[in-house]
Amino acid sequence: MGHSSGKSYIYEEPGLKSWFTSLDHKRIAILYFVAVMFFFLVGGIMALLLRLELFAPNTSANVGQILKNGDAYNQVLTYHGAIMVFMVIIPGIPAILGNFFLPLQIGAKDVAFPRLNLMSWYVFMLGASLAVATFFASKIDTGWTFYTPYSIRTGSSVVMMVVAAFIMGMSSILTGLNFIVTVHRLRAPGMTMFRMPLFTWAIYSTAVLQVLATPVLGITLLLLMMERVFGVGIFDPKLGGDPVLFQHFFWFYSHPAVYIMILPAMGVISELITTYSKKTIFGYTAIALSSIGIAAVSFFVWGHHMFVSGQSELAGVLFSFITMLVGVPTAIKMFNWLATLYKGSITFSAPMLYALGFMFLFAIGGVTGIILAVTAVDVHFHDTYFVVAHFHYVMVGGTLMAIMGGFYHWFPKMFGKMYNELTAQLSWVFIFIGFNVTFFPQFILGAKGMPRRYFDYIPEYEQLNKISTVGSWLIGIGFLFGLYTIIRGLTSGAKAPPNPWGSKTLEWQTESPPTMHNFDHDPIVTAGPYEYK
Amino acid sequence: MANNQSHHNDHGAHAEPHVTPLRTYLNVGAALFALTFLTIIAHVFKAHYLPLAPFIAFGIAAIKAFLVMAWFMHLKYDEPSNRVIFALGFFGLAVLFAFCVIDIFTRVAQGTVL
Amino acid sequence: MSTSRLINGVEVASHFRDVNHQYSSNKEGIWLFMVTEILMFGGLFVGYIIFHSLYPEMFAEGASYLDWKMGFVNTLVLIFSSFTMALGIYYNQVGQPKRATWALAITVLCGAIFMVIKYFEYTHKFHMGIFPGRLINPEMMAEHGHPMQHANLGMYFGFYYCMSGLHGIHVLIGMGLITWVMIRNIKGEFNPKYYTPIEGVGIFWHIVDLIWIFLFPLLYLVG
Numbered sequence: 001m002g003h004s005s006g007k008s009y010i011y012e013e014p015g016l017k018s019w020f021t022s023l024d025h026k027r028i029a030i031l032y033f034v035a036v037m038f039f040f041l042v043g044g045i046m047a048l049l050l051r052l053e054l055f056a057p058n059t060s061a062n063v064g065q066i067l068k069n070g071d072a073y074n075q076v077l078t079y080h081g082a083i084m085v086f087m088v089i090i091p092g093i094p095a096i097l098g099n100f101f102l103p104l105q106i107g108a109k110d111v112a113f114p115r116l117n118l119m120s121w122y123v124f125m126l127g128a129s130l131a132v133a134t135f136f137a138s139k140i141d142t143g144w145t146f147y148t149p150y151s152i153r154t155g156s157s158v159v160m161m162v163v164a165a166f167i168m169g170m171s172s173i174l175t176g177l178n179f180i181v182t183v184h185r186l187r188a189p190g191m192t193m194f195r196m197p198l199f200t201w202a203i204y205s206t207a208v209l210q211v212l213a214t215p216v217l218g219i220t221l222l223l224l225m226m227e228r229v230f231g232v233g234i235f236d237p238k239l240g241g242d243p244v245l246f247q248h249f250f251w252f253y254s255h256p257a258v259y260i261m262i263l264p265a266m267g268v269i270s271e272l273i274t275t276y277s278k279k280t281i282f283g284y285t286a287i288a289l290s291s292i293g294i295a296a297v298s299f300f301v302w303g304h305h306m307f308v309s310g311q312s313e314l315a316g317v318l319f320s321f322i323t324m325l326v327g328v329p330t331a332i333k334m335f336n337w338l339a340t341l342y343k344g345s346i347t348f349s350a351p352m353l354y355a356l357g358f359m360f361l362f363a364i365g366g367v368t369g370i371i372l373a374v375t376a377v378d379v380h381f382h383d384t385y386f387v388v389a390h391f392h393y394v395m396v397g398g399t400l401m402a403i404m405g406g407f408y409h410w411f412p413k414m415f416g417k418m419y420n421e422l423t424a425q426l427s428w429v430f431i432f433i434g435f436n437v438t439f440f441p442q443f444i445l446g447a448k449g450m451p452r453r454y455f456d457y458i459p460e461y462e463q464l465n466k467i468s469t470v471g472s473w474l475i476g477i478g479f480l481f482g483l484y485t486i487i488r489g490l491t492s493g494a495k496a497p498p499n500p501w502g503s504k505t506l507e508w509q510t511e512s513p514p515t516m517h518n519f520d521h522d523p524i525v526t527a528g529p530y531e532y533k
Numbered sequence: 534m535a536n537n538q539s540h541h542n543d544h545g546a547h548a549e550p551h552v553t554p555l556r557t558y559l560n561v562g563a564a565l566f567a568l569t570f571l572t573i574i575a576h577v578f579k580a581h582y583l584p585l586a587p588f589i590a591f592g593i594a595a596i597k598a599f600l601v602m603a604w605f606m607h608l609k610y611d612e613p614s615n616r617v618i619f620a621l622g623f624f625g626l627a628v629l630f631a632f633c634v635i636d637i638f639t640r641v642a643q644g645t646v647l
Numbered sequence: 648m649s650t651s652r653l654i655n656g657v658e659v660a661s662h663f664r665d666v667n668h669q670y671s672s673n674k675e676g677i678w679l680f681m682v683t684e685i686l687m688f689g690g691l692f693v694g695y696i697i698f699h700s701l702y703p704e705m706f707a708e709g710a711s712y713l714d715w716k717m718g719f720v721n722t723l724v725l726i727f728s729s730f731t732m733a734l735g736i737y738y739n740q741v742g743q744p745k746r747a748t749w750a751l752a753i754t755v756l757c758g759a760i761f762m763v764i765k766y767f768e769y770t771h772k773f774h775m776g777i778f779p780g781r782l783i784n785p786e787m788m789a790e791h792g793h794p795m796q797h798a799n800l801g802m803y804f805g806f807y808y809c810m811s812g813l814h815g816i817h818v819l820i821g822m823g824l825i826t827w828v829m830i831r832n833i834k835g836e837f838n839p840k841y842y843t844p845i846e847g848v849g850i851f852w853h854i855v856d857l858i859w860i861f862l863f864p865l866l867y868l869v870g
Contacts, residue, residue: 108662110660186663216629216687218687219691232809233802240698240798244636313639517661552741558730558733562726590868594860594861601860605849606850619682622686622689
């Protein structure tokens with residue numbers, strides 16, 4: 001835009017210090033972006049290590065291929081899980097894309113509490129540093145779930161890790177709280193709830209989950225700490241306590257947390273599908289409400305993580321039944337996206353490829369979830385690679401695909417530069433094929449009974465494991481292409497116009513990148529978000 | 534939305550905050566004191582109605598909690614949305630409680646507890 | 648980007664339309680935070696109730712070590728402090744900040760009295776060898792003429808110390824927050840148009856009171 005009234009948010013205040021003290025939601029989003037990318041790299045390298053270890057069965061009892069022994073494997077496994085869950089996927093979309101685009105999409109100047117927003121980044125970094133520090137103290141080997149009674153007895157620095165998770169939980173709560181108030185109170189004139197873009201709806205539903213579920217994780221982790229320090233016995237069967245109660249408390253948070261991970265991804269997909277089909281989204285209201293629906297149902301299904309852990313038969317049946325209900329709002333979204341594609345004028349650019357990849361992979365992830373919700377089947381599949389494949393199809397095939405797609409989609413807006421379409425598409429090809437090569441064999445391995453979380457296996461599983469490991473290399477190459485695309489785009493990308501994709505939502509109606517105040521004139525909204533001709 | 538800095542709020546939803554008269558605070562405080570004494574009286578004589586004792590103690594506590602929430606915390610005069618938000622917390626708690634109890638006490642019936 | 652401007656003598660951040668818009672947004676944020684407090688304490692309550700019904704005799708034994716008179720006095724202290732907290736807001740609303748300062752000072756004092764009584768309760772128990780969890784000392788208890796009857800009595804006191812301890816930490820945080828708004832009030836930062844921080848801290852303090860209202864019968868009375 002030739003005649004802008006101010007500089008872009010990137011150049012408004014110079015100097016590195018101004019970034020670390022900025023209250024601007026866009027700059028805070030970039031802070032999160034840098035941190036999360038770093039953790040993603042660390043967690044990704046660990047994943048490659050795990051797959052390398054599983055390339056072949058071990059020749060002698062307790063000596064690994066790559067990793068020293070079983071203990072080392074358990075530790076890398078724990079850090080891979082904890083880093084990817086708490087530091088990559090949970091903050092990924094809400095804290096980066098949500099922070100940047102939620103205020104823009106509803107025509108606000110900032111989030112409701114900018115100071116709290118910056119604080120939550122520092123709180124997050126404090127927790128994350130503490131978690132990383134445990135790696136150098138005494139490595140955790142409990143898995144990211146900290147199940148009692150093992151977590152009470154193991155010699156590793158569980159207390160420190162639990163404090164770290166508690167602190168990161170606080171950060172998550174503050175972010176959620178901020179977004180809820182922003183959506184409730186800061187919408188531009190004319191921006192009614194049912195004119196909000198679907199990405200905003202998804203972030204809003206996520207925020208509700210963050211605020212309602214995370215406190216219970218807080219008290220659970222505090223009690224686990226007390227358990228280790230004082231041996232209070234609440235979760236310790238030896239002292240009359242109930243380890244299954246720990247699992248109830250833990251999953252009361254951590255199941256909704258799974259939706260904290262996937263709901264924002266669904267929001268991104270809604271944006272991508274409609275933009276790159278150049279067509280009004282089909283069933284706007286249904287998609288918006290299904291986000292709330294998924295958030296609501298998610299509070300009633302946590303017991304499906306506990307089918308074989310000794311909860312009562314009645315509870316198992318109830319949880320099994322309610323879990324299948326999750327399929328309803330999820331399917332509503334899928335069918336609405338499909339209907340949006342129908343007779344749209346589709347551009348197969350990188351973001352759209354990621355969106356289509358999401359739909360394909362998430363469908364597999366979702367449907368295998370329904371299989372696992374059946375108690376009788378779950379007894380066989382529980383703790384096998386089937387489960388590993390299932391949640392990677394949802395978390396990686398779903399959320400990570402959406403992060404990548406959303407990131408390319410909004411890249412011009414965030415940085416004011418265009419990315420290289422060719423390398424972005426190449427990156428997608430490698431990630432998409434590599435992902436399927438890695439995880440599809442794991443469904444078969446799981447069905448054949450290969451248990452998860454072990455650093456060794458019997459020779460019968462070798463072929464499929466080899467294929468799976470080769471797939472992980474393809475994913476790695478794909479992400480290298482992605483990294484290259486980002487760096488190339490940042491350094492030598494062409495200047496981005498305000499609205500390169502012809503999108504209709506508000507964030508595209510301002511400059512690229514936006515100024516500090518987001519809009520030169522306060523927007524007045526007179527129509528829904530996706531009024532394509 | 535031309536000039537949005539005028540004193541008159543065009544939204545209408547957020548009226549001026551309500552000021553509770555001092556007299557009301559005194560009454561609520563007195564009621565809370567009286568209910569606390571009532572709790573203790575009930576406790577001293579609880580041998581006479583033992584199975585009901587917890588219900589009476591928590592019933593009184595619930596009334597006290599209502600008084601604190603409605604007047605001290607101003608929920609009575611607050612926006613309905615804030616009442617809904619606060620209620621959501623208790624609802625979440627009820628869900629956690631309900632499912633934990635469903636599991637543990639049907640395990641007792643099954644004979645597989647702990 | 649957040650800059651602010653003066654509207655009717657009140658600093659209003661640029662992303663809010665007016666004073667009331669800012670006030671109601673802040674208020675909603677405070678309420679959302681209170682929801683998280685309720686849920687966090689709630690987890691402890693759920694655990695307590697479940698184990699209470701699984702081991703009624705053990706919990707009765709544990710409760711017999713608590714002195715309801717102490718809890719009773721503490722309840723009155725805390726309710727009174729809630730009342731003075733409400734006055735702290737009221738006097739600012741009607742433009743009498745000096746009285747508001749006094750009300751807030753009394754509130755902090757009540758918090759301190761509460762903590763002192765808690766301190767006596769705790770040290771009395773420590774003296775008898777009653778510690779949480781596996782630290783509980785049956786020999787010391789027997790020496791004081793109270794032999795431990797249930798092997799897992801430590802769990803009851805695990806709950807006791809966790810619940811009253813977490814509550815105590817909240818009392819301390821609340822006292823700190825009230826002192827903070829009191830100092831700001833003495834500096835003359837609040838007036839009938841702007842007193843949101845006091846109100847927020849007040850709601851937090853009432854939550855502390857609210858939790859105690861349930862903790863008192865739960866720990867001291869329903870043995």
